[in-house]
Amino acid sequence: EASINFPLEDIRPDTSLIQISKNESSKKVNAIVKEAFKAYNDGYILSAKSLYQDVLKDRPDNRDAHLGLAAIAISEGDRVTAYDNYVYLLGLDPTDALALNGLIVLSNNADPVSDESAIKTLIRREGDLPYLYFSLGNLYAKQKRWAEAQQAFFDAYRLDTSNPDYVVNLAISLDRIGQYDNALDFYKTALDLSKNTKASFDFRAVNNRINTLANIIN
Secondary structure, X not given: OOOOOOOOOOOOOOHHHOOOOOOOOOHHHHHHHHHHHHHHHOOOHHHHHHXXXXXXXXXXXXXXXXXXXXXXXXXXXXXHHHHHHHHHHHHHOOOOHHHHHHHHHHOOOOOHHHHHHHHHHHHHHHOOOHHHHHHHHHHHHHOOOHHHXXXXXXHHHHHOOOOHHHHHHHHHHHHXXXXXXXXXXXXXXXXXXXXXXXXXXXXXXXXXXXXHHHHHHO
């Protein structure tokens, strides 16, 4: 069996970790945040970073800008900057679920038992949030607990069917447990979704795995 070269061990950039608050008082600030979010989704990372930094010059406590800069830092492998932004947000609100989840992801599962417990506690407290299940699925995947990873990734997908990273991780977990037909369908779905939404997976690797599975199934 050929395996897909997809780094589940890496921290995956996830646009769900960026939000646009509905109650932002300044229309100008909100417009800049929306512009930054669009730039990030369109792959203009430097522009997005600059715009978020501009927001913080006037509004140093702006949650959206800190979340955006943290997500960009994660995508660039800059764990220190991501950590600083999440910790700053927790200083403003110690119950901030996105910031807490970000820190759990950044821990790189040094203590998987504690991380699993922390994520499940967030799910019980915050309810069904797709990015929490995504983090839980990645934690299971790193431990090669593929059946549990598959369920967690499915829950993330169930709650957000538009995120290609959720879908490709679901496909990988199905692939790992031998559900090749379903895996093939979800690999294809992930590629389709990536046409309209920023994705962080290796497109060539996914296409290669699609071809391999097609040959296995047929």
